[in-house]
Amino acid sequence: xxxxxxxxxxxxxLALAVLGVASLGACTAGSGPDGSxxxxxxxxADPADxxxxxxxxxxxxxxxxxxxxxxxxxxVPMDYARPGDGRTFVLPVAKAATAVPGKRVGSVxxxxxxxxxxxxxxxxxxxxxxxxxxxxxRFDVVSFDPRGVGExxxxxxxxxxxSADTAPDDDASSPPLVPRTDAERADAxxxxxxxxxxxxxASGPLLAHVGTVDAARDLDVLRAALGDRRLTYVGWSxxxxxxxxxxxxxxxxxxxxxxxxxxxxxxxxxxxxxGQAAGFRDAVEEYAASCADVVGDGCPGATPEEIRGLxxxxxxxxxxxxxxxxxxxxxxxxxxVVSALSLSMYTPEDQWAALSEALREADGGDGTKLAxxxxxxxxxxxxxxxxxxxxxxxxxxxxxxxxxxxxxxGTEPSExxxxxxxxxxxxxxxxxxxxxxxxxxxxxxxxxxxxxxxEAAGVYGTTGVTGELVCKDWPAGPQRPHRVSAAGVxxxxxxxxxxxxxxxxxxxxxxxxxxxxxMLLSFEAPGHTGYGRNPCVDRKVEEYLIRLAKVRPGTAxxx
Numbered sequence: 001x002x003x004x005x006x007x008x009x010x011x012x013x014l015a016l017a018v019l020g021v022a023s024l025g026a027c028t029a030g031s032g033p034d035g036s037x038x039x040x041x042x043x044x045a046d047p048a049d050x051x052x053x054x055x056x057x058x059x060x061x062x063x064x065x066x067x068x069x070x071x072x073x074x075x076v077p078m079d080y081a082r083p084g085d086g087r088t089f090v091l092p093v094a095k096a097a098t099a100v101p102g103k104r105v106g107s108v109x110x111x112x113x114x115x116x117x118x119x120x121x122x123x124x125x126x127x128x129x130x131x132x133x134x135x136x137x138r139f140d141v142v143s144f145d146p147r148g149v150g151e152x153x154x155x156x157x158x159x160x161x162x163s164a165d166t167a168p169d170d171d172a173s174s175p176p177l178v179p180r181t182d183a184e185r186a187d188a189x190x191x192x193x194x195x196x197x198x199x200x201x202a203s204g205p206l207l208a209h210v211g212t213v214d215a216a217r218d219l220d221v222l223r224a225a226l227g228d229r230r231l232t233y234v235g236w237s238x239x240x241x242x243x244x245x246x247x248x249x250x251x252x253x254x255x256x257x258x259x260x261x262x263x264x265x266x267x268x269x270x271x272x273x274x275g276q277a278a279g280f281r282d283a284v285e286e287y288a289a290s291c292a293d294v295v296g297d298g299c300p301g302a303t304p305e306e307i308r309g310l311x312x313x314x315x316x317x318x319x320x321x322x323x324x325x326x327x328x329x330x331x332x333x334x335x336x337v338v339s340a341l342s343l344s345m346y347t348p349e350d351q352w353a354a355l356s357e358a359l360r361e362a363d364g365g366d367g368t369k370l371a372x373x374x375x376x377x378x379x380x381x382x383x384x385x386x387x388x389x390x391x392x393x394x395x396x397x398x399x400x401x402x403x404x405x406x407x408x409x410g411t412e413p414s415e416x417x418x419x420x421x422x423x424x425x426x427x428x429x430x431x432x433x434x435x436x437x438x439x440x441x442x443x444x445x446x447x448x449x450x451x452x453x454x455e456a457a458g459v460y461g462t463t464g465v466t467g468e469l470v471c472k473d474w475p476a477g478p479q480r481p482h483r484v485s486a487a488g489v490x491x492x493x494x495x496x497x498x499x500x501x502x503x504x505x506x507x508x509x510x511x512x513x514x515x516x517x518x519m520l521l522s523f524e525a526p527g528h529t530g531y532g533r534n535p536c537v538d539r540k541v542e543e544y545l546i547r548l549a550k551v552r553p554g555t556a557x558x559x
Contacts, residue, residue, distance in 0.1 A: 047217070048224060052083045059225045061093060069123050070095045074144065074225055076218045078209050089147040089154065089209075091218065094120040096128035100137040106255070108139040108232045108545060109222065111146075111239030113261070115212075116428030118150035119143030130532050132542045139545070142226065146242075147218055148203075148210040149428045156206060157418035158199040158427040174322055174333035177315075178454060178462045189443055192469035199430060202418025210428070211435045211477050216245035220253065230255035232545060236529050237261040237503055240494075240511070241436070244484060247515070251489035256545050260495035261529040264507035266514070268481045269437050269468060270449050275504050277457035277464040283345035283501035284311065284460075286526050287352060294352050300359040310363050311341065315459065323367030332367030332374070338459050340374035345501045346528040434474035438481075441472060484514035491517040493544050493551060495537060499526030519544075522556040534559060 048057040061072040074091045077083035098104045108131075112122045120143060128141035135141070148156040179185045200207065219242065223231045232255045235243040240259035247254055267275070288307040291299040301307035315334050317323070322331025344355040358369035421427075440446070446465055453461030492515045496508025505522070512520035523530035523537050530537040536557030543549040 047080075047220070050083075053077070053080075056083065056221050057224045059221070061225050063095065066094065067124070068096075069128075070097060071120070074218070074222055076147065076221050078147075078206075080214060080217055089152055089218070091144050091147060091222075092120045092151045093142065093144045093222065094123035096123055096136075096141040098137060098140050099133070103137045104140070105138040105546075106140070106228045106232060107142045107226045108135065108234060109219065109226075110141065110143040111233075111235040111242050112143070113235070113237030113239045114149070114425060114429060115146070115238045115241075115432040116149055116425035117238075118145050118425075120145050120151065132538060134546050135542050139232065140226075142222075144218075144222060146210075146215045148206055148424075148431065150424065154206060155420045155424050156199075156210060156427040156431050157202045157420040157424055158195065158430065159419045159421065160198060160201040161418050163198075163419070174318075175335055175466075177319065177334050177338065177459045178450060179466060185443070185447065188466055188469060189472075192466075192472065195430065195470050196434075196473055199427060203427065203431065207431055207435065208475060208477075210431050211479070212241050212245050212432065213249070213477075213479070215242055216249055219246050220250050223253065228255075229253075232256045234258040234260070234531065234541075234545070236531070238263065240503070241265070243492075244486075244511070247486045247489045247492060248484060251486040254489050254492070256490070256548055257492045258495065258531065258541055258545065259492060259511065260531045260541075261500060261503040262494050262496060262508040262511040263503055264510045264514075266481050266483045266510065267507070269439055269471075270445075273449070273464045273468060274453055274456050274461060275506070276502060277453060277461035279501040279504040280342045280345060280460045281457040283499060283526060284341050286499055287341075287345065287348070287355070290348075290526070291352060291356060294348055295356050298353055298356050300356050300363065307359075310359060314359065314362055318367075323362060323365060323370075325371045326366075326368040328368075328371065332362065332371045334459070335463060336367075336371055336374040337362075338463050340370045342460065342501070343376060344373055345526070347533070348527050349533075430470055434471035435477040436479055437471065438476060438479065439468060439471040439474065443469070443472065446472070484511070486515060489516060490548075491515075491519055491550060493519045493521060493541065495521045495523065495530045495541065497523040497525060497527060497530045500528050501526075502528045519551040520553070520555075521551050523558075524556055525559045530557070 047053045056076055059074065061074065063070040063072045072093045072095075074093050075088050076091060078087035078089055079085065095107075110122060110127065111119055112127070122143050123141065127143070128136065131141060145152045148154070175188065175191075176184050179188045219231070219233075230253050231246065231250075233243050233246070235241075235258070237260075240261060241263045243257050243259050244263070244265060247257060264272075285308075288301075288304045288311070291301075291304075291307060299307060300310050315337055318332055318334040318337050322333040325331050340355070340358065344351045354369075355373060358373055361368070362370045446469055449465045450462055453465045455461075457464070492512075494508050494512040494515070496505045496512075498505050500508075508522075509520060512518040521530070521537065521540050523534055525534065527533065531541045532538065534557055540551055540555065540557070544551065
């Protein structure tokens, strides 16, 4: 189980993990590489022509074998405004080379989402093999760990040097799903502040430099290092924010771009939080209604009404007293129940059977399996990593060194002052989310959002709002909610899944409309994202990647 100083802090991080995926829509309204606005009529100057960036853009990746793929490292400036100050990030890059070199068109770069997910692990786990043979014959499949993430050096951490996790207090009360009293709200603020303070103490020098705008600039340095004149890109979930930022800053360097599980950059933190919370509520309702079609006799109730009743009963029971969890110092509380339900809505075909079993056991008094689902430590049965879903946030014990190749782009990176865990996705999620999305400083703004959130989405809404408190005192980035500005970009393909809880379908519709010539491919199914989960979606996406085939308005795929 995940350890945490208190049950309240565990609940805060779990809530942010659920809501953080789609909280990044306000990212990309900053200045371009030369200080101009992205997509402005004047157009940004080519950063490769800047003398102080030439050594980064002139890198040649030194590939070496790493298991069944190739790996290298890419050096990028920590601060693009001061690229000559000697501070850098070294990013690991992984490549599955084209199966038919004679047909090679170029590279397709993947981002699995998060923020905080490791692109290198996507390649290590066979993500390239999940793509169709037409793509594999024509493209090297490439991914990388973004700045601050995974094996990036330096990497983000929220654990200050010399500190250790505090053992949970068995006498501490579980955090309320809706903080109503002054004391409950003071506790929620204190726990959010403690989390933010830990991040600042451990990673302070990095926090201003891990935003999506800078990550998109890194993506352009990678494009150049790969030898591609224009970028072919697939991004899932948060990866759509990264792709959107790239398209705004470098619209004429896009060859093809697939954005699956779209984040709408025009929404502010509150509208996005409430919209996504409603998406998770609706997804849990769909689970109750459709469990028998997916799980069969393994459902935790014979009818949708019985399943809904079990869930409601379990939430109320754990509000009063946590359920026991094997080999854990704390039990399963109501916040963890909500997180387990939410995190099990991403791939119904893989997750609902495990959720059903966990709910049955929790209803019988054992919270162990549901707690594992809440922490993300238990994979669905027989599930394999696919390119169409975000990989689990855990890491293998040891992997091939994906950053061992030499890079001549800059000096050695400077490490933060904290202890970097084996899996730093939690720290990256917080740091990138809080930097990218403007949040109000006044706590009253969050309390004012609770009632609308509860009305719109019940406990999914209130936990979403309180999960955003960690960003209240975060250093502000330059981004603001805005509509896409990417004049000159070729047609971008947006994939929207009708029942997507994490990135609601309405955001895909909106994003496709914001891109000039944007195309929308709908997937009429529950779950998060579509590419890699459905043959029809796969075919349309890959025809676009290979031949730049357009998708007609109104095109939809069904399971």
